[in-house]
Amino acid sequence: MAVIRYVLAALKPGVKAEDYERFEREVDYKVAAGLKTIISYRTHRIGEVGMGLQGGPWDYIERIEITDRAAYEAELAVAGKDLIDELYAKYLDRSKTVSIWSELIEP
Numbered sequence: 001m002a003v004i005r006y007v008l009a010a011l012k013p014g015v016k017a018e019d020y021e022r023f024e025r026e027v028d029y030k031v032a033a034g035l036k037t038i039i040s041y042r043t044h045r046i047g048e049v050g051m052g053l054q055g056g057p058w059d060y061i062e063r064i065e066i067t068d069r070a071a072y073e074a075e076l077a078v079a080g081k082d083l084i085d086e087l088y089a090k091y092l093d094r095s096k097t098v099s100i101w102s103e104l105i106e107p
Contacts, residue, residue: 002039002104003069007062008046008055010096017045017059020091031083032064037072039065055098069101 011020024043032041043062066072076084088094 001106003066003072004102004104005062005064005066005069005072006100006102007064008058008096008098008100009060009062010056010058010093011060011091012093015091020060021045023087023091028083028087031080035072035075035079037067037075039067041065056096058096058098065104 011017021043028043029041032038041062041064043060046058046061049056049058064072
């Protein structure tokens with residue numbers, strides 16, 4: 001069964017969306033493509049959040065389909081460490097980041 005991680009993320013104050021999105025296209029997508037545990041990875045700009053969802057506001061949601069959570073976390077801690085450090089140092093507000101772990105229900 002596929003494991004899907006959704007990540008809700010907010011930009012740091014003063015960060016321009018176009019700068020973050022360029023980083024996503026030029027760096028993050030390329031790093032994610034090189035990780036063995038990631039089946040698919042995409043970032044989406046959030047247009048609207050329905051009432052009742054607390055903790056935001058968020059600017060983006062990521063959808064990461066992985067092979068195995070433990071293997072993914074281990075690989076990310078090594079091969080993705082520099083990327084994660086750069087994301088939070090330059091672009092994202094770590095205090096607003098929320099992860100949602102799920103299992104895909106196949107049709």
